[in-house]
Amino acid sequence: MGKRAFDLLSMGEILLRLSPPDNERIVRGDTFEKQVGGAELNVVSGVSLLGLRTGIISKIPANSIGAFARNKVRFCGVSDDFLVNDDSRDARLGVYYYENGAYPRKPGIVYDRMYTSVNKIDVSDFPQNIFESTRCFHTSGITLALSEQCRRTGIEMIKHFKEQGALISFDVNFRLNLWSGEEARACIEEILPYVDIFFCSEDTAKLTFGKTGDVREIMKSFAKGYPVSVIASTQRTVHSPKVHSFTSVIYDAKQGIFYEEKPYENIEVVDRIGSGDAYVSGVLYGLLSEHGDCSKALRFGNASSAAKNTIPGDMPSLNRSEIETIIQDHQNGGQQREMNR
Secondary structure, eight states, X not given: OOOOSEEEEEEOOOEEEEXXXXXXXXXXXXXXXXXXXXXXXXXXXXXXXXXXXXEEEEEEESSHHHHHHHHHHHHTTOBOTTEEEEOSTTXXXXXXXXXXXXXXXXXXXXXXXXXXXXXXXXXXXXXXXXXXXXXXXXEEHHHHHHOHHHHHHHHHHHHHHHHTTOEEEEEOOXXXXXXXXXXXXXXXXXXXXXXSEEXXXXXXXXXXXXXOSOHHHHHHHHHHHSOOSEEEEEEEEEEETTEEEEEEEEEEXXXXXXXXXXXXXXXXXXXXXXXXXXXXXXXXXXXXXXXXXXXXXXXXXXXXHHHHTXXXXXXXXXXXXXXXXXXXXXXXXXXXXXXXX
């Protein structure tokens, strides 16, 4: 594979997030803080911050809200070369409202993402040379579940990028409010023959694919059924809305080797939204920057996810040096330097 303009491109919806400040509730608060996110944007922003060249493939309204989203994309170092404007009269950006939880009250979320501009996205919106411009293409089950149009476009993108030699990364990221387990399984099984890097939690594997056994048996069954090279599964323990523990397992299917490390214990959760995407970004960064080294990918993924929990908003904001410090502290038994100076 020759030199390509991008290390990672990702297709997905960009969302406007509106949240009451602190622990206020949606039903009684008077103000909202606005932020930008979306599963695939969260992934490419994390990889960009760690040091690789990334871009987002999406469609946004050609208005002030769309400009706000585009500015945020640029701010986190992600290319907007393939961020297409929708100038139709009904153009709109998806919105979701999120309120923080505090034990025993769980977090709350309300979606307003029907008939948004991304649901008009089509392969014809993009130049043909996009498919030979990246080392890796990533998308998720959220994108494929949004609409029939998104599904067709996403599957076409996967096939075209694969034909041009890109690695294909896919995160199941199952959302029951978007599609059923049966729908998800049928669609994802169609694309799994093209997938190189596969993200699926143990619970999702059991619910969506009817898998049985422990996480290692599940990973082996995916590798046996499809030509997937790397399979990653997160393991989160929720002690309370504000205290989590996190780790993961990565299976190198070509070598038949599992990689694990001790959990990040008692993470102080400020905002858990996007922490799963931060994990994906860390793993992809590790694989793309360290020549497919799964052990390094695991460490980058776990540290990136743990750190994202401590940051407000959807997107991560730590660079490689900061993540490496977290990794080093974790390997030293969790002892942290109070301040780097």
